[in-house]
Amino acid sequence: MTFIIWGRLNSHNVKKVAWLALEAGIAHERRDIGGPFGFTDDYLAMNPNRLIPTIEDHGFVLWESNAILRYMASQYAGELWPTDLQLRASADRWMDWQMSYADAQRDAFVNLVRKAPADRDMAAVAKSAKLAGEMTAILDDALSRQPWLSGGDFGIGDIPMGVSIHSWFTLDIERPERPHVRAWYEKLKARPAYAATVMIPLT
Template sequence: MKLYYFETINGKKACAVAKYVDAPVEFVRVDLSRGEHKAPDYLAINPNGKIPALEDGDIRIWESNAIMCHLARRAKSDLWPVDPAKQIEVMKWLSWNSEHFTRHAGTLYFNHVVKPKFGLGAADEKAVAEAIGFVTPFVAVLDRELEGRTFLLGDHLTVADFAVSVTLPYADKIGLPIKGYNNIARWHAQLGQIPAWQDPFPAAKAAAA
């Protein structure tokens, strides 16, 4: 298997799961700053020109959430539950995250981390203000749902935890309004103790975004 990545939040999710389950992957760094994601050879793997991507034999998988699920299922890891009802719970959180939480937290990340790193200009203050307004009620939802739970699915760590938490390390830098939400703070600190989440990338070849 080959896992194509760069040091961004979506790359982190895929690499962290690969490390966590000790997947037999070859890590291939795609340097976004040099436009390698737009090269014909890479577009043949992922026509969207995004990272991460995974090649597993004849299978090519584009999206970070799908890559996480595939790697966990292939490794028979509890990160992808065996119980079909829990699988639906994982999918609920992945969908909620994509449509609501990281959808808007990602806008903050893009404006405050990606733009400066790649010289894309100043933050769009209107977009930032809108994103904070949109994400704030979902921060409250997340905190309530974590009440009395170790992880999103109770005592069971899953790929959903990695997906939903991926912007939290940047909360102060990007203005993600999580201060005062104790359940989120506890959950985030707990995830930070997982070695694969602390250090997901195969080598520190570039400053992480």
């Protein structure tokens, strides 16, 4: 196999890459590493950040999930990455915005998913859920005016937030009603590649 995705699948950032590989029909092998699987010296030689994901495409090594998405779409799925620069930048903005969103949602996710009930900081969960819920108002407004974060069609601009929003809807937290975000999530759930790679147990 010449295209390898390195990383355990229950990682938000690995899900992004695995989802795009399926959407684009890229033949690949995914290898578990990180989290409970730990790291090998060979992996750390490719990615010294001690983070996942990393890809190897015929010997070309790349890390940073959003950079990987842009590379994969440019190389294998141009239809998912518009060439019009303003359309592209508008989609790209949501990929960067997701990193701020992930910061907001992190404490809720880490406490509720990765920690035992006795070890959870529920005040941090509430604060994080409130912040993430507030940010989804911005997403809801955008999705009231366009069907996808990438514009008129699905594209890689939808992928990072598509991964995060599954956690938002799945975590046991209070959520404000966001009808346009919910409608977009329903459309994502109907995509077989999303169901196979993103809608897996959070743990």
